[in-house]
Amino acid sequence: MPESDDGTPGLTIADPKIGDYLLNTEHPEGGGKAKFFLAHGFGSDVPDLFLASLFAHARPSHLAGEQATGFGTKFVYEGPMIMPDGSTWRIRSVWHRPLGETRRFLVTAYPF
Template identity: 35%
Template sequence: MTGDLANPRLFATELGKVTEFLLNPSHEDNKGRAKFLMAFGFTVGDPLKLLQAINLHPAGATLIKAYAAPHGRKFHYEGRIASPDGTNPNVRTVWQIDFDGPSDIGRFITLKPLDRLPDR
């Protein structure tokens, strides 16, 4: 399913992506992600827990899709994310290796809640 696109070796998430977007309910493009994440114990007061959970998500999840995009190679991972309350919701994280950046570092793009459990 992934073709010949090499899986990222490292994963990096900007703290601002967590604090200003994912945990910010007033961000116009948040689409309920803050409410979803906060329901599992993630908080604005401790954004590093979410940042760490996001960065570890691809290591324990299955790569479900990889493809060339206009600015780099994108990778989708689906599976449970470690949450502070221990219920570990199922999410998709999207990562990109930029064409003009390091060739093995996946940059976090977004997280999407998934209702269904992984098929694996």
């Protein structure tokens, strides 16, 4: 599982979140998100670029809110993300920190 190495503590993205979900046009829930991200230059052939962009997006200045749930804490980040094609879009990313865990795991990301 890749983790942020830019000094932001505890951000983790499970490998399947990228290739099997956010960049998979055939995924029933992620297909539309995949079409968006692929159209703007991200690709499953270079997942590290997408990972780095998602980690950079989840910076403290983009934190829009957090909410305690029965399973942990949900964190919502909103802000600009520069795409490989040079465009900039407002993206919302959602991360979850399970009870008893220090890491935040990516749940989803999409334009809004």
